[in-house]
Amino acid sequence: MSFLIDYTLHLADSNLILAQRNAEWCGHGPILEQDIAITNISLDLLGQSRNMYQYAATLMGNGATEDTLAYLRTEREFKNCLLVEQPNGDWGQTVLRQFLYSTFQQLLYQQLQKNTDEQLAAIAAKALKEIAYHVRWSSEWVIRLGDGTVESHQRMLHAIDELWRYTGEMFIPADYENSFGVNVTALKDEWMQKVTSVFEEATLPIPEKIFMQTGGKTGVHTEHLGYILTELQYLQRAYPGAEW
Amino acid sequence: MLVQTNKLKATTENVMQVLSAVTDPEIPVLSIIDLGIVRDVIINNDEVEIIITATYSGCPAMDMIAMNIRLAMMENGFSKIKITTALAPAWTTDWMSEDGKRKLKEYGIAAPDKNFNIATDGVECPQCHSTNTKLLSEFGSTACKALYQCNNCREPFDYFKCH
Numbered sequence: 001m002s003f004l005i006d007y008t009l010h011l012a013d014s015n016l017i018l019a020q021r022n023a024e025w026c027g028h029g030p031i032l033e034q035d036i037a038i039t040n041i042s043l044d045l046l047g048q049s050r051n052m053y054q055y056a057a058t059l060m061g062n063g064a065t066e067d068t069l070a071y072l073r074t075e076r077e078f079k080n081c082l083l084v085e086q087p088n089g090d091w092g093q094t095v096l097r098q099f100l101y102s103t104f105q106q107l108l109y110q111q112l113q114k115n116t117d118e119q120l121a122a123i124a125a126k127a128l129k130e131i132a133y134h135v136r137w138s139s140e141w142v143i144r145l146g147d148g149t150v151e152s153h154q155r156m157l158h159a160i161d162e163l164w165r166y167t168g169e170m171f172i173p174a175d176y177e178n179s180f181g182v183n184v185t186a187l188k189d190e191w192m193q194k195v196t197s198v199f200e201e202a203t204l205p206i207p208e209k210i211f212m213q214t215g216g217k218t219g220v221h222t223e224h225l226g227y228i229l230t231e232l233q234y235l236q237r238a239y240p241g242a243e244w
Numbered sequence: 245m246l247v248q249t250n251k252l253k254a255t256t257e258n259v260m261q262v263l264s265a266v267t268d269p270e271i272p273v274l275s276i277i278d279l280g281i282v283r284d285v286i287i288n289n290d291e292v293e294i295i296i297t298a299t300y301s302g303c304p305a306m307d308m309i310a311m312n313i314r315l316a317m318m319e320n321g322f323s324k325i326k327i328t329t330a331l332a333p334a335w336t337t338d339w340m341s342e343d344g345k346r347k348l349k350e351y352g353i354a355a356p357d358k359n360f361n362i363a364t365d366g367v368e369c370p371q372c373h374s375t376n377t378k379l380l381s382e383f384g385s386t387a388c389k390a391l392y393q394c395n396n397c398r399e400p401f402d403y404f405k406c407h
Contacts, residue, residue: 033391037383047302122332126301129334129407133382
C-alpha cells in the first residue's frame with residue numbers, strides 16, 4: 001500500500017510542479033495565443049495531478065486531502081522528477097522542458113492505462129487525450145526554434161545544455177516504481193527515438209553521453225524546488241486552513 | 245425566508261428533467277445533458293445519486309457544475325443527493341447531443357466535427373459558414389476549445405475540439 005501511495009504521489013508531484021512552472025508564464029507569454037496555450041497546458045497538468053492527489057488521499061486516510069498533500073508537504077517529501085522543477089529560462093527552455101516531459105509522460109501513461117490499479121489506469125486514459133496536444137504543441141515549437149534563426153537555434157542549444165542532464169532520471173526506477181509501477185527503463189529507447197526524430201527536424205544535436213543528475217524521485221531536489229514550494233504553499237503556511 | 249420548492253417524485257425521468265436545466269457555466273447555451281457529462285442517475289428509495297464525468301481533467305467548471313446540480317435538485321424538492329465523479333470511461337465529444345451541437349453553432353462556437361479530429365485550417369465559420377478559415381491556436385479560451393479566424397468575414401471564433 002505504501003508503495004502505491006508513494007507512486008501516486010510521485011506522478012502527482014511531477015505534474016503539479018510543472019503546472020506551477022508553466023503558470024509562471026501567465027500574463028508573460030510571448031504572444032497572447034501562446035500565453036493561453038502554456039496556461040492551458042498548466043491547467044491540464046494541474047487537473048491530472050488533482051485526480052492523483054485525491055486518490056492518494058483516499059488511500060492514506062487520516063484526514064489527508066488533495067490540499068494537505070499539495071500544500072503541506074515539505075521539499076524532501078516531494079517526489080517529482082528534477083526536470084520539471086528547472087526554471088523556465090527563456091521560451092525555448094520552457095518549450096524544450098515541456099517536450100522532453102510530455103514525450104515521456106505519453107509513453108508512461110500509455111502503459112499506466114493498462115495498470116491493474118483501476119483508478120490510476122482511468123486517470124491515465126483520460127490524461128492521454130490531453131497529453132497528445134502537449135506533445136504536438138511542444139514538438140512544433142522545438143522544431144520552429146531549433147530550425148529558426150541563428151539566435152533561436154543558439155538558444156535551443158543552450159536549453160539542451162541546461163536540461164538534458166535531468167532526463168536520465170526519468171528512466172531509473174525508484175523503489176516504489178519497482179513493485180507494480182510502469183517499467184520506466186523499458187520506455188527509454190522509444191523516448192530517445194521520438195526525441196531524436198524531432199531534434200533532427202529541428203537541426204538540433206542529441207548530446208553525447210553526459211552525467212545524469214538523479215534524486216528527485218526520492219526527495220533529493222535541486223535548489224529550485226524550495227523556492228517553488230515557498231510560493232505555491234505560501235497562503236496555507238501563512239494562514240493555516242484558509243478557505244474561500 | 246421560505247424557499248419555494250416544487251416537490252418532484254424521485255424518478256429517473258424527473259431527475260433528468262431537472263438536470264437538463266443545469267447549464268455549463270462557461271457555455272451557458274449547453275446543458276450538462278447536451279454535453280454528455282451526466283453518465284448515470286441511480287435512485288435508491290429517496291436518495292438520488294448522480295454520476296458525472298469531467299470533460300478535461302482540469303476543467304475548472306466542474307466544481308461549479310456539481311454545486312449547480314445540487315442547488316437545482318434542492319429547488320425541486322430533493323434533499324438526499326449524492327454526486328459522484330467517474331473518471332472511466334473518459335469523456336468524449338461523441339457524447340454531445342445533436343441538439344447540443346446545433347445550439348453551439350447558433351451561439352457562435354463551431355461544433356466538434358469528425359473531419360477535424362485534429363484541429364487544422366478549414367473548420368466552418370459559425371458566422372458566415374465559409375470554410376476558408378485559419379487555425380490560430382489549438383488552445384483557446386477554455387480547455388475544450390481551439391481558436392480560429394475566418395479569412396472570409398475576418399471574425400475570430402472558437403471551435404469545440406473533438407476529444
